[in-house]
Amino acid sequence: MNTEKIIKAGQIAKQVKEYARTFIKKDMPLIEIAEKIENKIIELGGKPAFPTNLSINEIAAHYTPSHDDETKAHGLLKIDLGVHINGWIADTAFSMDLENNDENKKLIQTAEKALENAIKIIKEEISANEIGKTIQKTIESDNFLPIINLSGHSIEQYELHSGITIPNIDDNKNQVLKKGLYAIEPFVTTGNGKVYEGKPSGIYSLKNIKPIRSQTAREILNFIEKEYQTLPFCSRWLVKKFGTKSLFALKQLEQADILHQYPQLVEISKRKVAQAEETILLEKDKIITTN
Ligand code: MN
């Protein structure tokens, strides 16, 4: 663990989050929001650890604007952003109500409260299940439901989701947390509390490197290997670098099973979802790196 880089990535994420809160307004194009966030990360000396997720209402996660996206910010918007320095990651998210809607505000407050309660109890040797129990209790006492098939996770260098899961419910498993880096991310909904896999997101990650015939695809694969390694990236970034020919190359790389494309994650009853997330370093002390 490179504590120094973990802390630096966290501080950048925190600053970008504060910046994002100041400029995000209803009807701003999502593509403009994503680019402002990602440019700020670079300006502050980091790199995006994954494409900025800007998921609206019932889309819980994995929406990032495509290069020609015309969607405008509205509703209950979740902003999930990541920073890395040499693969040491900060992963953080917050939600905004762009409608001055009481239910949105309550969902957001509950997500933040659940996160806060989870952060209070996380420590070395606690069972991940205990954290899930606290998140679930907090959310249910506000008469909402947690999303049961989305969860927090351990983080390692260049590995956004490494082995350990931090559930948003009591999952009856007994996974004990050791020293390390963790993201806690409660999702709160007025719906049934589960997500399904929706449309393709345009967010990809490298799965296994194999030979590919197309020269363009090869060129793009080389770039992905070098620039993103095992971290997620998106079609928008590649269109910026290589133009729209990269879209066909991405399709070929996905068909060859070299790339994995993530689906959008949508609440099954199509009800609204709020999210809050921080990254926590458990070492001698507990450090919330992103706050
Ligand atoms: Mn996240």
Ligand code: MN
């Ligand atoms: Mn996360």
